[in-house]
Amino acid sequence: MASNAPAPADTFPKLLLRNARAFGDRPAMRHKDLGIWQTWTWAQMRDEVLALAAGLHRLGLKRGETVAIVGANRPKLYWSVAAVQALGAIPVPVYADAVADELAFVLAHAEVRYAAVQDQEQVDKILSVSDRLPKLEKLIYDEPRGLHDYDHANLHAVADVIADGRAALKQDANLAAWLDSDIAAGSGSDTSVILYTSGTTGQSKGVVLSAEGCIAAASDTVAFDRLDERDEALAYLPLAWVGDHYLNYAQGMVAGFCMACPESADTSMADLREIGPTFFFAPPRIFEQMLTRLMIRMEDAGFVKRKLFHYFIGVARRHGEAILNKQPVPAAGRLLYGLGNLLIYGPLKNVLGLSNVRTAYTAGEAIGPDLFSFYRSLGLNLKQLYGQTEAFLYLTAQPDGQIYSDTVGPALPNVDLRIAENGEVLFKSPGMFVSYFKDDAKTREAITPDGFVKTGDAGFFDSKTGHLKIIDRAKDVGKLKDGTLFPPKYIENKLKFFPNIREAVAYGDGQDFAAVMINIDLTAVGSWAERNNVVYGSYQELAGHPLVYDMIQKNIEETNRSLAEDSVTAGAQVKRFLILHKELDADDGEVTRTQKVRRGFVAERYAPLINALYDGSQEADISTQVTFEDGRKGTISARVKIRDVATVPVKPVMGKAA
């Protein structure tokens, strides 16, 4: 905290009051409703939150109790978070797309007494598992649609709770005074929020974060990126993810910037363009989708436009990054780039909604070097960061001007990083978590005796730049039978940088060689199929097409060439592959809600395919159960082909046979 200006506000409700005093007329939150952007100023938001807090108090919510928050990014759900904190209770955001089972686990584990939810869908989901939630008493919902005929004994519209609280505050001066004193009584050591991890590594854990920790971490990064009340961000990331709670809620409260909530999840990219945020975060996947869509549309553009586009993208590739990094660039290059900015880059960024962005971040997965430099060459200040829920997101971030596609930057101010003997990254940071909720054993396991937290990620400091480089999950780095290092994620990421490949799962630990299962990208491959007169009726059919196999084989062979360049990874070249007949899906438990592949689970589920990869057969039958969006189950069967891939002979100097 030493680096920050003395901040008396050590909880989020206190920050809210401070913001309402300091810049009450500035926008605090926006939401597009019925096609029109509605705006609340900090003063208005304070009034809403206080009224909601009073209403919740009158419903019986007490200090220290937990309240689940389930839904999309809606102002009333963010206000619920603040109102719950104002009463000294603890918000527990839960992923809105979690199936009933996952939801029941988190709500039961967190022992929530109340739940603030978005709509009928969430109400139904919670009611369907209510027998497993004996502590749950009341549900508060935002959207009334479809809930008209429900029994309202324990079901309240959030608008009614706010109205009730507002009326009570007006009538009863004592209540208003009590609420003020209750907020003042909140202390920095109070639990601010419990964030459940997405469960990449098994059952999700409740990460307990303190108010002062959250605020200290957010203050450091707000200063690092010079964010203030004139900034604006689009709050479209899942509410329950640490990224949203950090980037939008915490940084928004600390810096006082405006959070804009999109109309719906489907419209967020259009809303992005309308809002034109100055601070933007997106996982690499979103940047990739934006680029894929853009390229597909360029293929359909007229001849002149297409030529112009490709010419100036070439100019940007040569000079764009250097100009962004303020390095010397020849005058002709600068001139051409300026022209390109006028004709292509500016309009392009405008279409994408990135015109006003001062700082953009990406994290979560490795980003393809081409993808990364594409956006940077257009003049978008895209940077990488690294962190995790236990650290309240930030550990490292790239400072302006020191940007590399394969690093995640140096440790942030006040963050202490260390690499353990086994290569695992350890940290001590202002925002580090207090404990796992109701799980002391796991907490002890995660923290070293001298107070460092284990990230579970393997990494090292790059000798040239001093930046941290993350290779993989520490426990996932394996070895082939002959002892060669096998970093599965490293291989998968290289493969995923090809637009045709949406997902790749590599196997090889304890085996003779590395092999991969591929998910094709339906948008990219589908568009290719259309242009090349390849007829297909379903994903499964397209995935099994021989020409698609040829294309993917070329991609893998190129990956092998790139793996062979580095002596450490040369032995882990891919020898065989197959294309899966279905997309890996979170509903089937194959990927987490944040779209990370659960390799172990996938291995079990597709065991016959993996056996076939290693026993030399040319095809294999597989039959898997799938879960539809409404929870019903069905079965998909397929015969999947397997192919061999050429590898680059490992150089004899390595002392190994090819």
Next chain:
Amino acid sequence: MRAPAASDIAAGEVLLSVENVSLSFGGVRAIRDVSFDIRKGEVRAIIGPNGAGKTSMLNVINGFYQPQEGRITFKGRTRAKMRPHDAARGGIARTFQNVALFKGMSALDNIMAGRTLKMRHGLLWQVLRRGPALNEEIAHRHRVEEIIDFLEIEAIRKVPVARLPYGLQKRVELGRALAMEPDLLLLDEPMAGMNLEEKEDMSRFIIDVNDHFGTTIALIEHDMGVVMDLSDRVVVLDHGVKIADGTPDEVKQNQDVIDAYLGVAH
């Protein structure tokens, strides 16, 4: 001459009745002496095998076809002859078996088109978009936005409907019918050609429309599961003749219906 408001009729009372209607095209007798009624606030299904006269029946109800015999009473007024635009003014809206939208216009504009009959200001005012005409347009746009929100099609508001997948086009068409704020909504095979997920979405919207706005709905549908789940009462036609009328359970057990659907040895 204003049609009586539907609010004069209590829920559960007859909103529309069809009495002894017959319709033929030359020598083809599409509908023979059919009578049934639709009560206010219910979901009424008209089912039957191919060529049973279901769509003809809808076309008779909304005035597109003139029956040679029989009478139709809507909101207490009996008529011998009606034009489709009279039906629309009177509060009957419909969707079509093959989507009939303005393909080049956006989803928003298509739904706005459903408000045409509610516009009080003339064409000139609307072109000028000033003063009262502007206020009126804002009010209509508000209503349309509520429908867009209701049908969850915010993301396609500005997309020309020709570029939309079929299931969404059907939804836009339902939106346009809803924009008329009808007393009676006729849906001609709302689920035809949809996949399971789209069917479930559409079923939910139909139930919500009925619940939320209290709109009376008459629908034709092939998917028996959908019909039995959605409707309060079902009338069954076969070769232009009514063979059954009652609740879904009653109809399901009717021997004539089973024969008509499964075929019977003659």
